[in-house]
Amino acid sequence: MDSLLKAIQSTADVFSAWLVCIAHPYATCEKFSGDNLDDNQKIKGALQIWGTAFAVAVVLQLPIYKLFGIGLQDVHFHLPAILFVLVTLFLGAYFAHMALRLHKIASRFPDTLAIYAISVGAFAPFFTVLSYPSTLKNFYTVQAIKHGGLDAAHALAVLVKKSAPTDSLLDFAVAVSSPLGGVIGLLCLALFANAICMHYRAEKHAVISAVGLAVAILLPATAVISLIATGILYVAIS
Numbered sequence: 001m002d003s004l005l006k007a008i009q010s011t012a013d014v015f016s017a018w019l020v021c022i023a024h025p026y027a028t029c030e031k032f033s034g035d036n037l038d039d040n041q042k043i044k045g046a047l048q049i050w051g052t053a054f055a056v057a058v059v060l061q062l063p064i065y066k067l068f069g070i071g072l073q074d075v076h077f078h079l080p081a082i083l084f085v086l087v088t089l090f091l092g093a094y095f096a097h098m099a100l101r102l103h104k105i106a107s108r109f110p111d112t113l114a115i116y117a118i119s120v121g122a123f124a125p126f127f128t129v130l131s132y133p134s135t136l137k138n139f140y141t142v143q144a145i146k147h148g149g150l151d152a153a154h155a156l157a158v159l160v161k162k163s164a165p166t167d168s169l170l171d172f173a174v175a176v177s178s179p180l181g182g183v184i185g186l187l188c189l190a191l192f193a194n195a196i197c198m199h200y201r202a203e204k205h206a207v208i209s210a211v212g213l214a215v216a217i218l219l220p221a222t223a224v225i226s227l228i229a230t231g232i233l234y235v236a237i238s
Contacts, residue, residue, distance in 0.1 A: 018052040021122045028122075029195040032114045039110035046114035050121035054085060057128040061135070068139050069238025077236035084225050088218075089121055095217045096192075099210040105202045115199060119192040123184065130181040133173035140170075142233050189215070 021028040032045040062072075070077055093113040100107035193211050197204050 014048055014052045018049050018056070018122065021049050021118055025119055025122070025191055026195055026198070029115045029118050030199065032118060033111040033199055042110045042114045046117040050089065050117040050124075053122045053124045054082075057124040060125060060128045064132070064135055064139065068143060070236050074236055077232060080232050081229065084229050088222060088225060089117060091221055092116060092120065092214065092218050095214040096196075096211060099214040099217070100196065100200070100202075100207070102213070103206045103210040105196075105200050105206060105210065107196075107200065111199060112196070115195045116192060119195050120188045123188055126184055127181055130177045130184065133170055133177050134181075137170060137174055138230075139233070139237065142230060143237050146234055146237060 028049070032042055032049075037045070058078075065071070065077075072078070090113070093116040094109065096116055097107045097109045097112040100112065189211060193204070193207050196202065196207050196211075200207075
């Protein structure tokens, strides 16, 4: 019983910390990148908040997974998904760190990673909700490819164009939700840039230029990761 109560208390604590982060992102960024913490504490604290946000996002996606025959027991799908998200997180923070350095800003990777994980990763559940229509359309597309007996060239064309048959309501939802997701993404990048400016006491135009460079480098890497993830989805989907 004591172990169960401790587990519940620990879960409540990390969930509460994530909610505080959402309400006070700048204060949370400074808390986990401050000089009073060593590098391990910075990374551990930031990843704890990011991990909570990621767990909430996964729970929100479970109904879609269930609809396409993917359960919690399908570790061959979930483990690579976790790995891909972690790799994307660390790549984004590393590219931002290197871009800041190129712009003569004295970035420290643990600090930049902590700020990036909090300002971008902590808002993952909001992206998940807004991407519901796009996720459904993508899953329907992969399902159509898997059961359509398409050759590689036609399968790639369907995947790129997302041309699998879906109803007009879903297409409308995608058209509405995708720009909203883009706006939230830009707001998260603005939050990250402002937090970086405050933490390193850097000029805003230099930070914005560095963040833009990091995003430009990250996008091709993200495209490759997404393609691999689609292949894993192809295997897992029913």
